[in-house]
Amino acid sequence: MLRIAVPNKGSLSGPAAEMLHEAGYRQRRESKELRIVDPGNEVEFFYLRPRDIAIYVSSGRLDIGITGRDLLIDSGAKAEEILPLGFARSTFRFAGKPGTAKSVDDLAGLTVATSYEGIVAGHLADNGIDASVVHLDGAVETAIELGVAEVIADVVETGTSLRNAGLEVFGEPIMKSEAVVIRRVEADTAEDAEPKVQQFLRRLQGVLVAHTYVMMDYDCRAEHLEQAVALTPGLESPTISPLHNEGWVAVRAMVPAKEAQRIMDDLYALGARAILTTAIHACRL
Ligand SMILES: Nc1ncnc2c1ncn2[C@@H]1O[C@H](COP(=O)(O)OP(=O)(O)OP(=O)(O)O)[C@@H](O)[C@H]1O
Ligand SMILES: O=P(O)(O)OC[C@H]1O[C@H](OP(=O)(O)OP(=O)(O)O)[C@H](O)[C@@H]1O
Numbered sequence: 460m461l462r463i464a465v466p467n468k469g470s471l472s473g474p475a476a477e478m479l480h481e482a483g484y485r486q487r488r489e490s491k492e493l494r495i496v497d498p499g500n501e502v503e504f505f506y507l508r509p510r511d512i513a514i515y516v517s518s519g520r521l522d523i524g525i526t527g528r529d530l531l532i533d534s535g536a537k538a539e540e541i542l543p544l545g546f547a548r549s550t551f552r553f554a555g556k557p558g559t560a561k562s563v564d565d566l567a568g569l570t571v572a573t574s575y576e577g578i579v580a581g582h583l584a585d586n587g588i589d590a591s592v593v594h595l596d597g598a599v600e601t602a603i604e605l606g607v608a609e610v611i612a613d614v615v616e617t618g619t620s621l622r623n624a625g626l627e628v629f630g631e632p633i634m635k636s637e638a639v640v641i642r643r644v645e646a647d648t649a650e651d652a653e654p655k656v657q658q659f660l661r662r663l664q665g666v667l668v669a670h671t672y673v674m675m676d677y678d679c680r681a682e683h684l685e686q687a688v689a690l691t692p693g694l695e696s697p698t699i700s701p702l703h704n705e706g707w708v709a710v711r712a713m714v715p716a717k718e719a720q721r722i723m724d725d726l727y728a729l730g731a732r733a734i735l736t737t738a739i740h741a742c743r744l
């Protein structure tokens with residue numbers, strides 16, 4: 460039975476559960492459930508605090524987990540990222556009242572409030588800066604107003620929380636984060652677990668591809684086929700089928716969802732017709 464850690468709260472938990480559900484795994488019905496077994500897939504899910512997941516996985520008691528890259532690095536746990544998942548994207552940045560500092564070099568002697576002490580202490584040390592770090596559990600934007608620190612280091616997505624607190628980011632982003640699948644470094648995974656881990660990763664990759672690609676079908680004149688195929692090269696190569704009308708062919712290829720409308724315009728301009736896109740629900744590449 461593969462043992463997998465899943466975030467039980469916060470920004471990671473909803474999208475992680477949704478992705479696992481789309482990948483065909485049973486998920487908990489109630490937010491109070493701490494573990495569930497999916498016997499059909501021989502997987503057991505443990506719902507844990509996102510911050511604790513790297514620690515559980517590095518201990519070897521759980522095979523893999525889903526957490527944030529920033530939380531993984533902050534924990535210092537011996538676990539590594541094996542698949543980025545594309546949700547809970549954020550940057551991790553310094554911020555302060557306008558004019559407080561321009562870069563990390565200006566932080567010597569100041570106090571930085573953060574929930575990510577490991578990342579901040581590491582970044583200050585890497586830059587040879589001697590500053591104090593005060594750990595807060597959350598809502599760190601308020602720490603400056605209340606005089607606990609001159610500077611904060613926090614997760615920034617839209618920047619709304621900073622703006623509302625009258626703060627501005629400064630310096631280069633300390634890191635970029637997103638949800639990731641992690642496993643223990645130098646995992647001495649029992650041999651029978653390895654195929655299950657690979658199957659789990661293939662399923663999640665299938666969901667990612669299904670989100671980023673659509674299937675495109677269209678008819679075009681045979682003499683335009685080379686130009687059309689250049690617009691829709693597909694992942695391997697497009698499928699071409701003859702049409703009953705002589706001189707016409709049907710083409711089928713996967714295309715990036717974001718580019719689908721532009722590609723449809725270009726195909727239409729080329730004389731292609733009956734251009735359809737359909738969603739992909741699941742795939743194995
Ligand atoms: N506003 C946000 N947008 C995108 N990702 C975020 C956001 N806030 C936190 N994250 C990401 O979520 C993970 C932190 O999860 P965690 O559950 O500890 O905090 P949270 O999402 O802020 O939830 P809460 O504050 O309710 O506990 C990190 O990987 C972080 O980068
Ligand atoms: O740039 P934004 O889109 O505003 O998002 C970033 C904010 O979201 C998170 O806060 P959350 O609401 O989870 O509260 P917390 O600080 O207590 O974790 C994070 O800690 C930032 O404060």
Ligand SMILES: [Mg+2]
Pocket residue numbers: 469597
């Ligand atoms: Mg938060």
